[in-house]
Amino acid sequence: MTGNYDDLETRDPEARIADLAEALPRAIARAKAAPALARLLQEVEPGQVTDHAALAHLPVIRKAELSTAQKEYPPFGGYTTRSPAEFDLIFQSPGPIYEPGRHERDWWRLGRFLHASGIGRGDIVQNCFSYHLTPAGMMFDSGARAVGAAVLPAGTGQTDLQVQAAVDIGSTCYAGTPDFLKVILDRADELGLHLSITRAVVGGGALFPSLRQGYADRGIVTRQCYATADLGNIAYESDALDGMIVDEGVIVEIVRPGTGDPVPDGEVGEIVVTSLNPDYPLIRFATGDLSAVMPGISSCGRTNMRIRGWLGRADQTTKIKGMFVRPEQVAVLIARHPEITRARIIAEREGEMDLMTVQIEAQQGDPNVYAGSVVDTLKLKGRIEIVPPGSLPNDGKVIEDRRSYD
Template sequence: MSGYFDDLETRSADQRAAALARALPEQVARAAGLPGYGGRLDGIAASEITDMAALAGLPVLRKSDLGAVQGPGNPLGGLTTRPASGFAHIFQSPGPIYEPGGTEHDWWRMGRFLNACGIGRGDIVQNCFGYHLTPAGMIFESGARAVGAAVLPAGTGQTELQVTAARDVGTTAYAGTPDYLKVILDKADEMGVKLAITKAAVGGGALFPSLRQEYADRGIFCLQSYATADLGNIAYESDAMEGMIVDEGVIVEIVTPGTGNPVEPGQVGEVIVTSLNPDYPLIRFATGDLSAVMAGTSPCGRTNMRIKGWMGRADQTTKIKGMFVRPEQVAALVAKHAEITRARVIAGREGEMDVMTVRIEAQGGDADAYGASVAEVLKMKGTVEIVAPGSLPNDGKVIEDTREYG
């Protein structure tokens, strides 16, 4: 589909190992000197951390650790090598957790993925990721800038205007969640508008095979990436569409969930990422996501390690409609209404769209009031079903994902 983004993508194993041996000790030393690590890297000889085997001996950093060190006047928690005022942007994700953002060339490393999608000079990208507080919009805009594409900063919502803008400016590529492109295309069909979109770079949720095929049937080449607000791009698909290739600016390990212990090759485990970004040196950051290493290298010629893509969550935290729903949010929903004894969030699919059902154990109650609380606490709307106390399964789950990831 496209040429390589740079020579890093086709390095030999020896070249990649030598580069890691140089970069990793420097990054560990940076992190060890930051107050946000709270001494967890004290006593470690950074110069000896030169490969993944040595890296596996360092402690794991979790999302909750970020929140614990962040606070008023110290939004980045002493985990960055610049003060908050030294970054171009500060973002807020649910929690709240604050993340930095830079405008230096491809700071989020998303250009590599957009290049793999065939997006570059001459393209106009309709960026339907959010620009409000959370960083996804800027992450993909930065990538578009890196490959020389123009951007229509569309964000989400106002679908009719999205269609009109795509037609008027001649949008050729889409960036956003997998589902929302279908919403735009269906609205365009309804309006009798033909769009020129032939490429799609998606993330923030699973790209189901049936949806990818629907886009292909419409003449749209669609690939997905795996990225987070803290780390930027982690892995991405190429036109080979065999797993996801790990980005050149991170180190990925697969470990037994809840530990830092690497699993056997090919086994499913939690994705742990070490970022080589000198501004934000996250060492062994636990994503909470599940994946597995794929043997061999991609037929596309890119030589870095591959993973099987997103395979669920190591905990019950689940992404629905591109937003995370966490167990603590379900607990907060229950706490808002004295008559609710338990609640269970169920993630499902209707057609090609994510849907959320919230089953609430209560003696009667007002479904509309519960629905308003669901929207407030979970940050999205869902169908509320009131069930009798004691009828939800006694399996410890508060979030259930019934979607098939085939």
């Protein structure tokens, strides 16, 4: 599609900062209308949270906390500003975790992604995300309707029926996981049938370069987004293919795993998202996924922050010598010593025994200086190595398990 979805995505960066200074206090104030968030933010004055720096001082909410709260205060744990009956939709994701939904306003904001992917009026979207209990089907359904496209609510599986439907109604676009489209295409080939699909919008799994190229070889342009059931659309690709552009309805931070501390731009860390959704205003919600901020703006003209996409999981909790070592323990070790820039725990095997090595980025120093802190914070003894600042890999890992489980 030509043109922008709206004026928000091409704002001057300074205008976006000014708009954020107004939007953030409103979001915090709305969040305090949700019982669980009111307790979490009781000491926070909304008018003082006007930028990323102020936001970084607020506590991080983790999925496990949401799950626990939902057991105590079903179904949404006190994190919504509406009662369950005031929502149009209620979903159950594995866990179980319950998520709300509404029909109005393209509630999950997938329309911006579909527009950037060239989908709009005249298109028929074969939506192969599940409509059963989990929200992905409705998320993409809502986005397709927001751009004026027709929808075949195909759901998952039933490959032969999927192929026949695509042929009979002339589906022009596929929505679903990256790999299921190949299943449909291969079956169509076996049946000698031609599909009219020329665009694919995917999520919920890795879009490997070889798979994207395979679709391109068949004349299908494939674009991916990063979205979750809790937050809706977080970031998406445009035809520029130069990273993933952060959606206008969320604020994204990249923090050091196990903490809420932002990392420098370019460094890999955990994605933390603040949603501006007034019905479900999650504040600093940790996704558990890794990414990094990219410099500059997209060549497509959209001016919001870009991230590198999904780079793995932040939850690196590892059992060593029968004890769990967690990323937040590594963060405590770093905090005890201001001269440490980064640290990394490596788990290996030596004979039939676990071996833990603690690599510490610091200017010259005696490893023995850190021995007591290592035992205090990690509850284990290990070998300590001092390495030069900037020498540890920029992959977001603070715990690396090198043991073979074959």
